[in-house]
Amino acid sequence: MLQFSINQQIFFSEYYEKNLYLQRNAFVSDISWKEVNRALHVMQMAPSYIQIHDGKSLIPEDEYKENHVHAGIHTTRLNQESLYARLREGATLIVDKMDSVSLPVKRYCDFISQFTGQPVVANGYAAFGEKESFGNHWDTHDVFAVQLIGRKRWRIYSPTFLLPMPDQKSRDHKQDCPAEPIFDDYLNAGDVLYIPRGWWHTAIPSNEETFHIAVGVHPARTVHYATWICQQLLPNFLPSRYSLTPFSEDQSALEKIADHFRELLLDPEKLTEFKKAITEYNRIKPEFALQSLAD
Structure with a gap:
């Protein structure tokens, strides 16, 4: 090899x-x-x-x-x-x-x-x-x-x-x-x-x-980590679930979301969790060995 x-x-x-x-x-x-x-x-x-x-x-x-x-x-x-x-x-x-x-x-x-x-x-x-x-x-x-x-x-x-x-x-x-x-x-x-x-x-x-x-x-990029935060964790934060309408006052909610996103993004435990999930998902698949069933 x-x-x-x-x-x-x-x-x-x-x-x-x-x-x-x-x-x-x-x-x-x-x-x-x-x-x-x-x-x-x-x-x-x-x-x-x-x-x-x-x-x-x-x-x-x-x-x-x-x-x-x-x-x-x-x-x-x-x-x-x-x-x-x-x-x-x-x-x-x-x-x-x-x-x-x-x-x-x-x-x-x-x-x-x-x-x-x-x-x-x-x-x-x-x-x-x-x-x-x-x-x-x-x-x-x-x-x-x-x-x-x-x-x-x-x-x-x-x-x-x-x-x-x-x-x-x-x-x-x-x-x-x-x-x-x-x-x-x-x-x-x-x-x-x-x-x-x-x-x-x-x-x-x-x-x-x-x-x-x-x-x-094909590794994960930093933008993929940021996307994972947005998709998997940020929806647990109430302001991220607010609707955007022609009459809503959005600035305050967006500022709260930005602060919370930064906190999540810089959390070492969250980064470790993301890397662990990626590693598990991309683990090398072993070769088939049907003959082992005959042992």
């Missing part, structure tokens, strides 16, 4: 949301194209999780998916010939939430989840050409790029919008991407690269087989 040369304390103090972290030879990959093929077969039950990007934009689904009737049930499935043709032209195959259908991928995710103490989701990226997977962009979550097959070139640029939230996409800021990368190198199978959210980057295949997973880290 994965091995990092730094511990959690160093990671969070020196790298998390601050700097890139590159770990060469973090593991020996146990994933082959056979496992990727198996995941694709399973994912045909949820074809919306499979996309193709041609380096400029996502390809319309009707160009590589087809309607299908199986046992009287109308479904959608991948058209393999169209899929292969797109990949031969240099496009990138994207498998969303691959950790939900691949145990080997889930195990990589479980390690990163334990290391960061946060829930994660992995998307897989397969390519055989040389078109960029997405072009320069930032992600709204931190990413561990885990190279599993072949190699891929990564260019990373300094952030211009710090710590973006999910609705703060890079597509509205393309003109802000710096001209020169601060990192320009290849990841080989077994390498892991941590990229903080908001850092511009692009991944470029090298006209050869390549497959990596992008393990996205």
Whole structure:
């Protein structure tokens, strides 16, 4: 499994949301194209999780998916010939939430989840050409790029919008991407690269087989804690339940609510309660082990 040369304390103090972290030879990959093929077969039950990007934009689904009737049930499935043709032209195959259908991928995710103490989701990226997977962009979550097959070139640029939230996409800021990368190198199978959210980057295949997973880290943000206070605790305070009408005198109630909200927000016990609830909700799910029932 994965091995990092730094511990959690160093990671969070020196790298998390601050700097890139590159770990060469973090593991020996146990994933082959056979496992990727198996995941694709399973994912045909949820074809919306499979996309193709041609380096400029996502390809319309009707160009590589087809309607299908199986046992009287109308479904959608991948058209393999169209899929292969797109990949031969240099496009990138994207498998969303691959950790939900691949145990080997889930195990990589479980390690990163334990290391960061946060829930994660992995998307897989397969390519055989040389078109960029997405072009320069930032992600709204931190990413561990885990190279599993072949190699891929990564260019990373300094952030211009710090710590973006999910609705703060890079597509509205393309003109802000710096001209020169601060990192320009290849990841080989077994390498892991941590990229903080908001850092511009692009991944470029090298006209050869390549497959990596992008393990996205999805922690609670401070705004989520504030929202939790508003939704779970503030309604217990009577002024927060007052109606707002054209004739109500609201200022006094709002001042009382603001004071009470501040008191709740800064209460260490409330923060501990919130973190405990989040940890319980996002705990790592164990693998199924039906054979244990036979013991």
